[in-house]
Amino acid sequence: METILVKITPEDSGSAYKDAAQLLKENQVVGIPTETVYGLGGNAFSEEAVKRIFEAKGRPQDNPLIVHISEFDEIYELVSQVPDTARLLAEKFWPGPLTMILPKSDKVPLCVTGGLGTVAVRCPSHPVANRLIKETGLPIAAPSANLSGKPSPTRASHVYSDMNGRIPMVIDGGDCAEGVESTVITLATPVPKLLRPGNITISQLRQALGQVDVDDAVLNPLKSGERVSSPGMKYKHYSPDADIVVLCGEYKAFCDYVNQRKSDDTYAMVFDGEGDGLAVPCITYGTSGNYKELSHALFDSLRLLDEKGARVCFVRCPDRSNDDNLAVLNRLLRAASFKVVEL
Numbered sequence: 136m137e138t139i140l141v142k143i144t145p146e147d148s149g150s151a152y153k154d155a156a157q158l159l160k161e162n163q164v165v166g167i168p169t170e171t172v173y174g175l176g177g178n179a180f181s182e183e184a185v186k187r188i189f190e191a192k193g194r195p196q197d198n199p200l201i202v203h204i205s206e207f208d209e210i211y212e213l214v215s216q217v218p219d220t221a222r223l224l225a226e227k228f229w230p231g232p233l234t235m236i237l238p239k240s241d242k243v244p245l246c247v248t249g250g251l252g253t254v255a256v257r258c259p260s261h262p263v264a265n266r267l268i269k270e271t272g273l274p275i276a277a278p279s280a281n282l283s284g285k286p287s288p289t290r291a292s293h294v295y296s297d298m299n300g301r302i303p304m305v306i307d308g309g310d311c312a313e314g315v316e317s318t319v320i321t322l323a324t325p326v327p328k329l330l331r332p333g334n335i336t337i338s339q340l341r342q343a344l345g346q347v348d349v350d351d352a353v354l355n356p357l358k359s360g361e362r363v364s365s366p367g368m369k370y371k372h373y374s375p376d377a378d379i380v381v382l383c384g385e386y387k388a389f390c391d392y393v394n395q396r397k398s399d400d401t402y403a404m405v406f407d408g409e410g411d412g413l414a415v416p417c418i419t420y421g422t423s424g425n426y427k428e429l430s431h432a433l434f435d436s437l438r439l440l441d442e443k444g445a446r447v448c449f450v451r452c453p454d455r456s457n458d459d460n461l462a463v464l465n466r467l468l469r470a471a472s473f474k475v476v477e478l
């Protein structure tokens with residue numbers, strides 16, 4: 136299949152939107168920009184479209200998809216109950232990078248939810264995504280547009296490199312502003328629970344709702360046989376080809392550790408302003424205290440390691456005592472298959 140790459144701006148006159156919407160109405164799959172990462176979009180009401188998404192991505196069938204809507208009222212078709220907590224969160228954080236899990240309606244096929252009785256719903260703020268959903272007139276199921284297991288795509292070129300030949304169209308709407316996937320919270324439990332951290336932080340959620348639990352799987356590997364609240368947490372994620380090792384401690388100890396293990400194709404991923412004293416090539420991924428910068432650069436940096444042919448990369452660990460860093464830590468730990476060294 137030929138994959139066309141189409142540049143669209145929010146102001147475009149409409150024909151590009153019409154072409155993409157037509158493909159979506161025909162249950163085809165389209166690469167779509169959102170403010171978090173690029174998504175692989177398809178008609179959420181169509182089993183055929185959903186099957187195509189799973190095939191294009193190589194995603195395990197029990198890993199459910201997030202359904203995207205263009206305004207709050209579209210939620211009523213997708214869920215069987217809308218609690219006050221959902222309204223409150225939507226008022227504060229939608230459109231934006233927050234996904235809510237709620238009991239699903241009968242209209243949502245089980246293939247979207249990986250067989251679960253709940254559905255994940257989000258209203259993206261990216262003007263291209265929002266307008267395209269409106270133009271299509273359908274809720275759009277969209278996982279991140281990477282091949283399963285690879286780092287999520289934050290640029291159209293990443294999507295094209297993973298999906299060329301697998302889907303008919305990729306929309307280039309520019310680089311993603313956030314750079315990590317949405318925060319996922321379930322409202323289908325007695326106490327709301329954070330399942331995946333993102334740039335809507337746990338402290339923002341607690342400010343809005345009071346008590347919010349954090350799922351164990353956010354920062355810990357699964358024990359064998361353990362049941363997960365969010366099937367995505369079972370799978371190896373976000374991995375570049377290089378072996379990632381996260382080093383926790385001071386910069387001086389980081390340099391000593393890396394320099395002692397220097398070999399061909401070893402890289403370091405450090406904070407802005409660092410690099411002096413390292414005997415291996417390094418890439419930076421933002422200012423140490425700025426979680427927005429780190430999350431914005433993380434996936435791009437992991438993909439850059441592959442482009443450079445890195446075999447091993449030692450990464451500076453963000454401050455674990457600051458909950459705002461949860462999103463970056465969660466992705467880094469998975470990219471490293473939980474290989475962490477305390478210096």
Ligand code: AMP
Pocket residue numbers: 198199200201236248251253254255277278279316317319330331364365366367368
């Ligand atoms: P992605 O599509 O790559 O952004 O990943 C979506 C994430 O949301 C995965 O980790 C899923 O496991 C999670 N998710 C989607 N739907 C549900 C659901 N109904 N219950 C729990 N987690 C969900």
Ligand code: MG
Pocket residue numbers: 278279287316
């Ligand atoms: Mg993903």
